[in-house]
Amino acid sequence: QPADPERLPRSVSIERALLAAVMALLCVITMANVVVRYLTNASFAFTEEISVSLLVVLTLVGASTAFYRNKHIAIVFLVERCSPAARRYLAAFGVVASMLMFALLAWYGTRMAWDDYRFDVTSPALGVPQWWYTVWLPLLSVLIVVRLLTVLRSRMQRD
Numbered sequence: 001q002p003a004d005p006e007r008l009p010r011s012v013s014i015e016r017a018l019l020a021a022v023m024a025l026l027c028v029i030t031m032a033n034v035v036v037r038y039l040t041n042a043s044f045a046f047t048e049e050i051s052v053s054l055l056v057v058l059t060l061v062g063a064s065t066a067f068y069r070n071k072h073i074a075i076v077f078l079v080e081r082c083s084p085a086a087r088r089y090l091a092a093f094g095v096v097a098s099m100l101m102f103a104l105l106a107w108y109g110t111r112m113a114w115d116d117y118r119f120d121v122t123s124p125a126l127g128v129p130q131w132w133y134t135v136w137l138p139l140l141s142v143l144i145v146v147r148l149l150t151v152l153r154s155r156m157q158r159d
Contacts, residue, residue, distance in 0.1 A: 011147075015065045022058045026051060046125035053133040060140035064147045067098070088159055095152045102144045109138035 008016070029051055033044045066072040079090050115121070116131040123130050 015061050022054050049125050064144045067147050099148045102141045106138040106141035
C-alpha cells in the first residue's frame with residue numbers, strides 16, 4: 001500500500017489520466033457507432049480494431065496502476081493462513097512471478113510487433129500498419145515490469 005493513497009506519484013497520476021482519456025475515447029467511438037447504426041442501419045465496423053487496441057492499452061495501464069496500489073486480483077485463501085514472514089515471502093514471489101510473466105509478454109510482444117513491421121502486415125479494416133496496434137503490448141509490458149520493480153523495492157525496504 002502506498003503511504004498516502006491521496007498523494008500519488010506523478011507516474012501514477014499520468015497513468016490515471018491516460019486511463020480516463022482512453023475510456024473517454026472508447027465511449028465516444030462506441031456512442032458514435034450506436035448513433036450511426038440507429039440512424040442509418042449501417043455500422044462503423046472498422047472502429048472495432050481501434051476499440052480492441054484501446055482495450056489492450058486500458059488493461060495494461062490499469063494493471064500497472066493496480067500493482068502500485070496493491071489492488072490487483074489475488075487469491076488469498078491459503079496466504080491469509082500463513083505466518084507474517086511467509087506472507088512477505090509469498091508476496092515477493094508473486095511480484096517476481098508477475099515480473100517474469102510481463103517480461104515474457106514484452107519479449108514475445110516485441111517479436112510480434114517486429115514481425116508485423118518486417119512483413120508489412122496491415123490491419124484488416126483500416127489497412128494501416130498492424131504494428132501501430134501491436135507495439136503497445138511490449139511497451140506497456142515493460143512499464144509494468146518497471147512498476148513491479150519499484151513495488152518490490154519498496155516492499156523490501158519496508159520489511
